[in-house]
Amino acid sequence: xxxxxxxxxxxxxxxxxxxxxxxxxxxxxxxxxxxxxxxxxxxxxxxxxxxxxxxxxxxxxxxxxxxxxxxxxxxxxxxxxxxxxxxxxxxxxxxxxxxxxxxxxxxxxxxxxxxxxxxxxxxxxxxxxxxxxxxxxxxxxxxxxxxxxxxxxxxxxxxxxxxxxxxxxxxxxxxxxxxxxxxxxxxxxxxxxxxxxxxxxxxxxxxxxxxxxxxxxxxxxxxxxxxxxxxxxxxxxxxxxxxxxxxxxxxxxxxxxxxxxxxxxxxxxxxxxxxxxxxxxxxxxxxxxxxxxxxxxxxxxxxxxxxxxxxxxxxxxxxxxxxxxxxxxxxxxxxxxxxxxxxxxxxxxxxxxxxxxxxxxxxxxxx
Amino acid sequence: xxxxxxxxxxxxxxxxxxxxxxxxxxxxxxxxxxxxxxxxxxxxxxxxxxxxxxxxxxxxxxxxxxxxxxxxxxxxxxxxxxxxxxxxxxxxxxxxxxxxxxxxxxxxxxxxxxxxxxxxxxxxxxxxxxxxxxxxxxxxxxxxxxxxxxxxxxxxxxxxxxxxxxxxxxxxxxxxxxxxxxxxxxxxxxxxxxxxxxxxxxxxxxxxxxxxxxxxxxxxxxxxxxxxxxxxxxxxxxxxxxxxxxxxxxxxxxxxxxxxxxxxxxxxxxxxxxxxxxxxxxxxxxxxxxxxxxxxxxxxxxxxxxxxxxxxxxxxxxxxxxxxxxxxxxxxxxxxxxxxxxxxxxxxxxxxxxxxxxxxxxxxxxx
Numbered sequence: 001x002x003x004x005x006x007x008x009x010x011x012x013x014x015x016x017x018x019x020x021x022x023x024x025x026x027x028x029x030x031x032x033x034x035x036x037x038x039x040x041x042x043x044x045x046x047x048x049x050x051x052x053x054x055x056x057x058x059x060x061x062x063x064x065x066x067x068x069x070x071x072x073x074x075x076x077x078x079x080x081x082x083x084x085x086x087x088x089x090x091x092x093x094x095x096x097x098x099x100x101x102x103x104x105x106x107x108x109x110x111x112x113x114x115x116x117x118x119x120x121x122x123x124x125x126x127x128x129x130x131x132x133x134x135x136x137x138x139x140x141x142x143x144x145x146x147x148x149x150x151x152x153x154x155x156x157x158x159x160x161x162x163x164x165x166x167x168x169x170x171x172x173x174x175x176x177x178x179x180x181x182x183x184x185x186x187x188x189x190x191x192x193x194x195x196x197x198x199x200x201x202x203x204x205x206x207x208x209x210x211x212x213x214x215x216x217x218x219x220x221x222x223x224x225x226x227x228x229x230x231x232x233x234x235x236x237x238x239x240x241x242x243x244x245x246x247x248x249x250x251x252x253x254x255x256x257x258x259x260x261x262x263x264x265x266x267x268x269x270x271x272x273x274x275x276x277x278x279x280x281x282x283x284x285x286x287x288x289x290x291x292x293x294x295x296x297x298x299x300x301x302x303x304x305x306x307x308x309x310x311x312x313x314x315x316x317x318x319x320x321x322x323x324x325x326x327x328x329x330x331x332x333x334x335x336x337x338x339x340x341x342x343x344x345x346x347x348x349x350x351x352x353x354x355x356x357x358x359x360x361x362x363x364x365x366x367x
Numbered sequence: 368x369x370x371x372x373x374x375x376x377x378x379x380x381x382x383x384x385x386x387x388x389x390x391x392x393x394x395x396x397x398x399x400x401x402x403x404x405x406x407x408x409x410x411x412x413x414x415x416x417x418x419x420x421x422x423x424x425x426x427x428x429x430x431x432x433x434x435x436x437x438x439x440x441x442x443x444x445x446x447x448x449x450x451x452x453x454x455x456x457x458x459x460x461x462x463x464x465x466x467x468x469x470x471x472x473x474x475x476x477x478x479x480x481x482x483x484x485x486x487x488x489x490x491x492x493x494x495x496x497x498x499x500x501x502x503x504x505x506x507x508x509x510x511x512x513x514x515x516x517x518x519x520x521x522x523x524x525x526x527x528x529x530x531x532x533x534x535x536x537x538x539x540x541x542x543x544x545x546x547x548x549x550x551x552x553x554x555x556x557x558x559x560x561x562x563x564x565x566x567x568x569x570x571x572x573x574x575x576x577x578x579x580x581x582x583x584x585x586x587x588x589x590x591x592x593x594x595x596x597x598x599x600x601x602x603x604x605x606x607x608x609x610x611x612x613x614x615x616x617x618x619x620x621x622x623x624x625x626x627x628x629x630x631x632x633x634x635x636x637x638x639x640x641x642x643x644x645x646x647x648x649x650x651x652x653x654x655x656x657x658x659x660x661x662x663x664x665x666x667x668x669x670x671x672x673x674x675x676x677x678x679x680x681x682x683x684x685x686x687x688x689x690x691x692x693x694x695x696x697x698x699x700x701x702x703x704x705x706x707x708x709x710x711x712x713x714x715x716x717x718x719x720x721x722x723x724x725x726x727x728x729x730x731x732x733x734x
Contacts (some may be wrong), residue, residue, distance in 0.1 A: 023405045041689040082674040307449040315433045322408040
């Protein structure tokens with residue numbers, strides 16, 4: 001039911017096909033995030049029109065509202081949110097650990113209080129898997145601990161816990177129509193990352209994720225960590241870099257052998273009036289766009305750039321119209337989805353490096 | 368360039384075709400409102416998918432932001448907002464008179480302060496036409512005074528002013544590719560409405576609007592006023608009932624010979640979580656919909672009802688997701704657009720009355 005076909009490699013960059021119960025995913029791929037079973041401000045039809053292949057949804061949020069049992073009674077997330085292509089759910093771990101003082105971790109799991117009403121809840125590896133089985137995504141994630149990147153002692157402890165929990169997740173998993181990915185942790189410490197990559201690789205996961213990056217470490221530390229981990233992860237399984245989604249990071253991740261990415265950045269930036277482009281981010285609220293007849297990006301083929309001027313988008317922002325977020329979300333998601341498709345073509349044509357160089361030279365690290 | 372073909376009548380109900388530079392409008396018709404050059408939360412593509420034929424935009428709002436000169440430099444509203452079908456602009460009168468203490472009316476026009484920054488501005492019939500010529504809609508409206516419905520002395524004065532201004536608007540108009548509609552005023556006083564309908568009918572307008580209704584008067588007063596006015600307005604020109612848009616009002620307006628309607632209600636209700644249905648309004652935030660697998664309306668063919676459950680919409684509202692407003696706006700606008708199309712078919716089949724009776728019996732006056 002799940003098969004990863006590594007079709008072409010170009011240096012460390014890879015073009016592949018991952019088969020799931022809801023269709024094939026052509027990699028490298030960017031996965032937009034539908035936190036609460038909706039990609040903010042967009043309909044599923046708009047996502048299909050952008051050629052989005054797979055969405056991510058968040059277990060923590062859906063656990064709180066509307067609850068996994070309800071979603072199960074609606075035949076799972078696909079039916080509930082009307083998305084008939086593949087879905088990936090995270091384990092809830094990242095959100096729970098982000099709660100800070102509201103959570104307490106022990107060897108068995110995490111007790112936390114809801115950010116909504118303060119009510120107390122508990123996630124363990126078994127519970128995280130059970131919830132994800134009710135949600136019914138095609139790809140589900142092991143329950144891991146994502147710790148601060150620079151505390152070696154704590155990071156090691158969190159990594160070891162993550163390993164134990166990975167084993168428990170594999171054991172707890174019952175459904176055969178879901179692929180469970182293991183997650184490599186270890187902060188920015190090469191020896192921990194190596195250890196984690198070996199441990200997770202040794203288990204029977206159909207895919208591997210790299211967690212705990214893009215959480216405050218330097219760009220150099222992130223990329224070096226990818227080098228360390230991807231040297232160890234088996235090439236015949238897909239590799240997913242969690243929570244990462246700038247143009248720069250997609251290119252540098254793919255260059256280092258990553259196949260899958262997700263990030264809230266495109267929609268979050270859109271709600272804050274920023275457009276992602278190959279020349280960096282543009283603050284579309286800027287008064288200098290008042291009379292600008294050009295689209296956000298002349299070369300972009302998204303619905304927004306095909307039909308609307310910067311002046312119109314700036315007008316929508318200026319008048320606080322919801323359509324501003326929609327048009328910018330369309331542009332930003334399209335940009336990353338289209339980039340991953342273009343890179344795939346370049347990998348297949350054995351031209352990744354010069355293509356990547358062409359893009360990177362106009363970008364700074366944060367774009 | 369503008370031609371109204373009264374195709375079929377069924378009692379006082381009428382099916383017609385109004386030709387404009389941006390295409391034909393088949394009447395009766397409901398026109399969604401794009402106040403600030405956007406129908407809130409929807410893309411033009413979504414409006415086309417709903418078979419929307421014509422949009423309304425507001426001169427007052429567009430005058431303030433982004434300004435008529437800017438829109439003119441973008442080749443008018445159609446190009447600016449990417450809507451290639453017909454557009455109607457109001458004259459700004461209704462919004463200016465709604466400003467209350469912020470405006471002062473004299474024989475020549477109105478001086479008002481912007482609701483945004485308090486800056487002082489002035490509209491006269493000539494200015495209202497000049498702005499609308501810059502905006503470039505297919506149908507533009509005479510500058511009128513919409514007064515409180517129950518003060519006979521003031522209403523008469525406002526009506527007389529509206530008549531003088533109508534003459535000035537006709538004289539001021541320069542563009543031949545825009546149809547200027549005259550507006551009948553006169554509150555809820557039959558003798559004033561008769562006088563106004565005769566006066567406005569006597570002038571050379573290609574279409575007539577009925578203003579000053581649905582502003583606080585009783586439903587009975589509104590419908591009686593329509594009877595009075597439509598007995599006088601010439602049948603060979605289209606009739607537009609301004610600012611009206613419930614299911615009930617569309618049916619009762621069409622029954623009395625109205626051809627065109629506009630209202631912000633479908634999108635405003637959507638933002639306040641209400642769905643318009645043939646069984647009345649539904650508050651979709653209600654907890655009773657938590658597990659409701661049904662669409663808003665089983666018989667509805669809109670995108671929302673074809674693909675999403677009440678439970679999903681209620682979840683989006685509950686989690687404050689923007690998609691809630693989008694999906695409800697789609698449903699509400701579709702409902703009125705689809706209703707006007709169905710009524711048109713029934714008129715053509717000489718079956719309007721029994722069709723209308725079937726719908727009205729399940730509705731209350733405010734739905």
